[in-house]
Amino acid sequence: MKNLLKLFYLGAITLLLINCSKEYQIPNNLVVHDFVWKGLNAYYLHQDEIADLSDRRFNSDQQLNAYLTGFADYNTLFSSLLLNTDEKSMIIEDYTNLDLDVPRSAFVNGMEFGIIAQPNTTTNTVIGYVTHILPNSNAASKKLQRGEFFNAVNNILLTEDNYFDLLISGDTSYTLSMVDFDGTTVTPNAKTVVLDKENYDYDTTFLEKTFNMGSDNIGYLMYNNNLSKSSINNLNNTFLNFKNQNINELILDLRYNITGGSFAKNITNLATMITGQFTDEVFIKEEWNSKAQPWFLENQPDSLLTKFPAKLNSSTDFNSLNLTEVYIILNGDSFSASSAIELLINSLKPYINVHIIGTTTNGNNTGSITLYNSQDYDIELKNDTHTVALQPVVLSFYNKDDQTYNEGFTPTIATCPNEDILNLGFIGERSEPILDKVLEYISTGNLGTNVTCNPNNFIYLYKSIDTQRELDNGVFIKQDLPNTY
Numbered sequence: 001m002k003n004l005l006k007l008f009y010l011g012a013i014t015l016l017l018i019n020c021s022k023e024y025q026i027p028n029n030l031v032v033h034d035f036v037w038k039g040l041n042a043y044y045l046h047q048d049e050i051a052d053l054s055d056r057r058f059n060s061d062q063q064l065n066a067y068l069t070g071f072a073d074y075n076t077l078f079s080s081l082l083l084n085t086d087e088k089s090m091i092i093e094d095y096t097n098l099d100l101d102v103p104r105s106a107f108v109n110g111m112e113f114g115i116i117a118q119p120n121t122t123t124n125t126v127i128g129y130v131t132h133i134l135p136n137s138n139a140a141s142k143k144l145q146r147g148e149f150f151n152a153v154n155n156i157l158l159t160e161d162n163y164f165d166l167l168i169s170g171d172t173s174y175t176l177s178m179v180d181f182d183g184t185t186v187t188p189n190a191k192t193v194v195l196d197k198e199n200y201d202y203d204t205t206f207l208e209k210t211f212n213m214g215s216d217n218i219g220y221l222m223y224n225n226n227l228s229k230s231s232i233n234n235l236n237n238t239f240l241n242f243k244n245q246n247i248n249e250l251i252l253d254l255r256y257n258i259t260g261g262s263f264a265k266n267i268t269n270l271a272t273m274i275t276g277q278f279t280d281e282v283f284i285k286e287e288w289n290s291k292a293q294p295w296f297l298e299n300q301p302d303s304l305l306t307k308f309p310a311k312l313n314s315s316t317d318f319n320s321l322n323l324t325e326v327y328i329i330l331n332g333d334s335f336s337a338s339s340a341i342e343l344l345i346n347s348l349k350p351y352i353n354v355h356i357i358g359t360t361t362n363g364n365n366t367g368s369i370t371l372y373n374s375q376d377y378d379i380e381l382k383n384d385t386h387t388v389a390l391q392p393v394v395l396s397f398y399n400k401d402d403q404t405y406n407e408g409f410t411p412t413i414a415t416c417p418n419e420d421i422l423n424l425g426f427i428g429e430r431s432e433p434i435l436d437k438v439l440e441y442i443s444t445g446n447l448g449t450n451v452t453c454n455p456n457n458f459i460y461l462y463k464s465i466d467t468q469r470e471l472d473n474g475v476f477i478k479q480d481l482p483n484t485y
Contacts, residue, residue, distance in 0.1 A: 026065070032388050033068040035373040036078050036091070043377075043394045043481075045366060046083050047289050053081055055291075074388065088368060088393050088474045095379070095389035098370065101228045104202040106468075107172075109195040110137020111144065112256070114421065115163055117459040118151070120184060124160040126461060127151050127181055128167070129421045132256065135203060138196045144176075147424040150193075151186055152177035160461065168464075172197040183422050183456045204234035206256065209428050210245050213443045219247035219321075220435065222427060223254055226470060227262035227340050232269050236312055239273045240319035247321055250274060251438055254331035254341060255419075256465050260472030262340040264367065264397075267475065268306055269318075271348055276320020278308045283347045285398040286367065286477065292394070295482065303479060323352060327438050330358030333466065334417035339364035339474045342405055343397055350400040356411040357438055363408035366393045367475045377481050393474065413441060416453035418460055 026034045040053055047053045058064040071077040078091045092098065112132050118125040128150045133139045151158055153166040153174045166174065178191035207222040219242040225231045242250070252274075268283050284306035287293060296304050312318050328345065330337040335358030337345070342361050348354050371390040374381035398404050415434060425431035430439065437448050 026061070028385075030065055030068050031383065032074040032373070032386055033071060033077055034064070035383070035388065036074050036390065037064065037068060037081070039371045039373075039377060039390045040078075040081050040392055043289065043292055043369070043371065043392060044081070044089070045289050045393045045395060046086070047291065049083065050081055078390070082392075086393060088364075088366065088472075090368075090391045090473060092370070092389040092391060094387045095370070095372065096387060098389065101230050103230060104225055106200055106202070107197050108134070108137065108200050109197045110134035110139035110200060111195060112464045113167075114460065114464070115158075115462040116421070117160065117461060118186060119456065119458065125151065126158045126160055126163050127179070127186060128158060128163070128176075129181075129424075131419070131424070131463070131465065132206075132427055134200065135206070137200055138198050142193050142195065143191075144193050144195075146426060147421075149179050149181040149186075150176040151179045151188075163462070168467075181422075204231055205238050207428050208238055208241060210242075210247065211439060213439065216249055216442055217245065217247055218249045218251060218439070218442060219245070220251045220428060221253065222256070223252065224256040224258065224465075226257075227259045227266045227270065229263070229266055232266045233312065233316070235270065236273060236316070236319050239321060243319050243321055248323065249325045249327070249442060250321065250323055251327045251329065251435070251442075253329040253435070255329050255335065255434070257331040257338075257341075258465070258469045259331065259340050260338050260470035261368075261474045261476065264306055264343065264475050264477045267340055267344050267347070268309065269312060271344060272308050272312075272318050273320055274323055274326055274348070275308070275352060276318055276322045278351055279310050280307050281351070282306075282400045283308050284343070285400070285402065286395045287398060288395045299482070300480070306477075325353045325355070325442075327355040327357060327442070329415075329434060329438070330356065330361065330411070332358075332362070332469075332472075335359045335415050337361040337409070338469075338472050342409065343475050345409060346397065346403065346405045347399045349403070355413070355438075355441070356409055357413045357434065358411050358415050359417060360410055361405070361408040363406045364472065364474060365397050365404045365406045367395045367397055367477050368392060368473065369394050369477055369479055391473065391476070395477070397475070413437060413447060414450070416451060418454060418458075420451075421458070422456075 075091055082089050110133055111130060113128050113130050115126050115128050118127050130146050130148045132146050173196045176193045178189055180187040180189050202225060204225055206224040209220045211218040264284055282305050286304045331341060332338045342364055345354050368391050371377040372379045373383040396404060423433060425433055430436045440446055
């Protein structure tokens with residue numbers, strides 16, 4: 001968003017302040033309470049649906065303070081002023097920990113896996129299966145691959161009660177006992193694998209590959225990182241590789257991607273790498289609450305629009321592919337997509353063909369902003385007596401054609417909520433069922449036949465990638481807000 005001169009708030013949003021004395025001193029014990037109420041009153045998307053946030057609820061600061069005194073703490077106040085269905089708006093206790101854009105790293109052995117209850121047994125034993133191995137990790141140096149099964153750690157049979165302690169929170173080194181599994185019977189195969197946890201820095205991309213199929217030069221990118229600024233900047237190098245190979249269609253495989261939300265700017269940059277031919281065209285439109293939206297339209301209408309940028313930053317060009325077709329394998333629980341990916345899909349749809357592979361998405365079409373306790377809710381003039389910030393839902397996202405997605409997206413190619421653990425294949429190869437189905441669709445237009453999901457009725461208990469996914473608090477924007485004093 002452009003940096004604009006701070007302007008005085010006009011219209012309905014100042015109705016309360018007109019009736020309140022500027023000289024009235026906020027009691028020290030209500031400073032954060034006051035900030036919470038006034039911040040939500042000004043910008044919460046659902047302000048007009050919350051009776052206690054009404055501009056006519058209080059006639060003076062004294063009345064407001066009397067109301068605020070009834071709440072033992074500001075967290076309770078904050079929760080009471082949200083819609084019951086609002087799971088995204090947050091209160092931040094220490095804003096100094098926000099916006100830490102650091103490369104992704106962890107202390108891991110490099111094996112990602114899932115756990116199912118062992119079928120056909122009266123015990124509570126479980127079976128583990130390998131979903132993927134992190135490149136250049138400890139597990140990558142061992143004879144271990146996707147689709148293998150195990151049922152014991154250090155010769156202790158895995159159960160529903162102990163698998164987490166043994167595999168995740170237990171020893172930094174352990175030995176897996178591998179087994180064969182046909183969907184019914186577990187058969188020990190005498191293979192063991194020793195895994196050691198180490199400090200691991202995640203590569204920006206998990207796998208990139210090209211498939212040449214007739215006139216189709218298809219780029220395949222499995223991306224298991226987040227959509228932070230640094231990750232997106234590094235991803236630009238991957239797109240240079242695709243650009244040099246004259247990719248004309250792209251499969252973006254996000255099944256193991258951990259992104260929940262992101263900043264809208266980062267999503268816009270990713271979209272520009274995929275396209276590139278729409279510079280300065282509208283990518284996102286914002287719609288704020290019934291008080292803020294009219295002010296923005298009158299005073300800074302351009303700030304409600306996010307456009308395809310011309311450059312990644314002042315010194316870096318985009319390595320754009322100028323594509324008209326993209327195939328997105330969804331992330332999120334059971335291939336349902338995160339807020340960030342839904343925004344990417346919706347905003348690209350007016351420009352290119354976006355083919356969705358997964359399950360019906362959730363419809364997370366709202367955006368948030370960080371509010372600090374200052375006259376313009378920006379960080380520069382913040383109240384230094386506390387470190388509380390607000391991150392309320394403040395807007396709904398629309399695309400160039402004024403389309404939104406609160407009902408979610410129906411996939412072009414439907415997948416099962418869980419991968420077929422008896423037929424996982426190899427990532428990046430035609431043996432992998434989801435990739436094979438997408439490649440078949442690209443080359444023939446054939447959607448294939450519907451697959452019976454989980455015919456063995458496995459009970460899925462755990463997936464290691466799910467615990468790494470970022471909490472989906474939606475997409476964040478940065479916006480110049482008017483001065484309220």
